[in-house]
Amino acid sequence: MGGLAYLLWLAVDTLRAPASAKAVAEEAAPARLILRGMVTNLLNPKAAIFYLALLPTFTNPQHGRLVLQALTLGLIHLTVSALIHSGLVTAAGSARTRVRRLDGSRGLRTALAIGLAGVAAWVAWTTRPG
Numbered sequence: 409m410g411g412l413a414y415l416l417w418l419a420v421d422t423l424r425a426p427a428s429a430k431a432v433a434e435e436a437a438p439a440r441l442i443l444r445g446m447v448t449n450l451l452n453p454k455a456a457i458f459y460l461a462l463l464p465t466f467t468n469p470q471h472g473r474l475v476l477q478a479l480t481l482g483l484i485h486l487t488v489s490a491l492i493h494s495g496l497v498t499a500a501g502s503a504r505t506r507v508r509r510l511d512g513s514r515g516l517r518t519a520l521a522i523g524l525a526g527v528a529a530w531v532a533w534t535t536r537p538g
Contacts, residue, residue, distance in 0.1 A: 419524035
């Protein structure tokens with residue numbers, strides 16, 4: 409329920425955001441943005457749950473040390489994730505100029521707000537009891 413409320417708040421906040429939000433985003437240094445993203449991912453409890461719940465099912469005591477197997481699998485996962493995220497960042501960087509032209513437009517903010525509200529509706533529909 410909290411996630412649903414947060415998505416709806418994001419949708420409303422997107423509609424209310426001033427056009428000058430673009431200037432705030434441009435002031436942040438790329439290194440600071442990377443550090444912020446890394447800290448957010450490291451503090452994400454879902455990542456710890458993933459490693460604790462899923463990785464042990466792929467280890468086998470007959471194939472050597474479990475710690476070494478878990479570290480190897482974790483390193484493979486991190487490498488694949490880094491490659492995928494690098495591709496996403498590169499694609500976003502190439503789309504930057506086109507998005508900048510639309511950033512101040514009411515239409516783009518409205519489309520984003522509708523998208524967020526749509527995701528909220530989907531979450532509400534798929535997680536309803538019964």
